[in-house]
Amino acid sequence: MKDQLVRATAEGVRIFAATTTDLVADAARRHDCYPIAAAALGRTITGALLFAANLKNEEAVTIKIAGDGPLGRLVADAVPKGFARGFVDNPHVDLPSNAKGKLDVAGGVGRNGVVSVTRFTGLEHDVSGSCELVSGEIAEDLTNYLFVSEQTPSSVGLGVLVDTDLSVRAAGGFMVQPLPDVSDAVLDRLEQNLKSMRSVTEMIDGGLDARGIISTVFDGLDVNFLSETPLAFRCQCSRERVESTLISLNAKDRQSLIDDGHAEVVCQFCGEKYQFSGDELKRLFER
Numbered sequence: 001m002k003d004q005l006v007r008a009t010a011e012g013v014r015i016f017a018a019t020t021t022d023l024v025a026d027a028a029r030r031h032d033c034y035p036i037a038a039a040a041l042g043r044t045i046t047g048a049l050l051f052a053a054n055l056k057n058e059e060a061v062t063i064k065i066a067g068d069g070p071l072g073r074l075v076a077d078a079v080p081k082g083f084a085r086g087f088v089d090n091p092h093v094d095l096p097s098n099a100k101g102k103l104d105v106a107g108g109v110g111r112n113g114v115v116s117v118t119r120f121t122g123l124e125h126d127v128s129g130s131c132e133l134v135s136g137e138i139a140e141d142l143t144n145y146l147f148v149s150e151q152t153p154s155s156v157g158l159g160v161l162v163d164t165d166l167s168v169r170a171a172g173g174f175m176v177q178p179l180p181d182v183s184d185a186v187l188d189r190l191e192q193n194l195k196s197m198r199s200v201t202e203m204i205d206g207g208l209d210a211r212g213i214i215s216t217v218f219d220g221l222d223v224n225f226l227s228e229t230p231l232a233f234r235c236q237c238s239r240e241r242v243e244s245t246l247i248s249l250n251a252k253d254r255q256s257l258i259d260d261g262h263a264e265v266v267c268q269f270c271g272e273k274y275q276f277s278g279d280e281l282k283r284l285f286e287r
């Protein structure tokens with residue numbers, strides 16, 4: 001089952017649903033995440049992909065979750081073409097399971113802090129908003145953000161299942177939003193469906209793809225599938241970008257890199273390591 005994001009509507013409600021198992025596994029491997037970090041980062045990246053799902057082609061979104069827990073900040077970027085990247089400050093956090101016997105994501109994120117979202121529109125001003133965390137479980141925090149900061153009633157579901165061998169076994173999510181012309185009967189049905197259905201990870205682990213999640217959320221409604229986008233972890237970093245960052249350093253810092261005879265630059269977002277020998281640095285700074 002390939003990672004994908006599917007867009008659909010049903011009787012005055014729109015939905016985006018995504019399976020992100022491989023993408024989240026890639027992110028967890030790149031950042032050497034322990035299970036709680038993998039779950040928190042995977043939920044945040046999946047949330048960013050859902051937030052990006054109705055942007056225009058050249059637009060992008062960044063979600064930052066800064067709680068008071070040991071994980072530190074979670075940051076994820078996504079574009080509507082289906083690419084996302086992200087990092088967590090402290091990937092090596094280990095906590096006992098929560099009262100439900102699940103990964104204690106809220107304990108890792110913290111229950112106090114701020115969720116902030118920036119939509120890069122390509123216009124003069126990007127659109128930013130923020131609000132307080134409500135649970136640290138991320139899906140509830142994003143639902144609350146959309147309501148409080150963007151006045152958009154939504155229901156966001158996110159999940160990452162980490163297997164006993166610490167691999168990411170299932171990941172994905174959905175974001176459902178009633179449109180202004182929705183009827184009360186449809187809203188009632190939607191509410192019942194959301195209450196009675198299995199969790200996102202149970203659905204994906206049970207073999208459902210993004211279309212299957214949508215059919216479950218929209219059970220009993222007339223579904224109109226709109227589009228599918230394949231998803232992948234992808235960073236915008238490149239050797240050229242790292243070179244221009246090095247060139248922009250001041251003379252003192254450049255000299256100390258040359259004196260070290262070697263520089264290693266690690267991309268915070270994807271963990272890619274860029275190596276520069278002393279000679280390469282000299283040539284770069286002489287340009």
Ligand SMILES: [Zn+2]
Nearest residue numbers: 235237267270
């Ligand atoms: Zn990168």
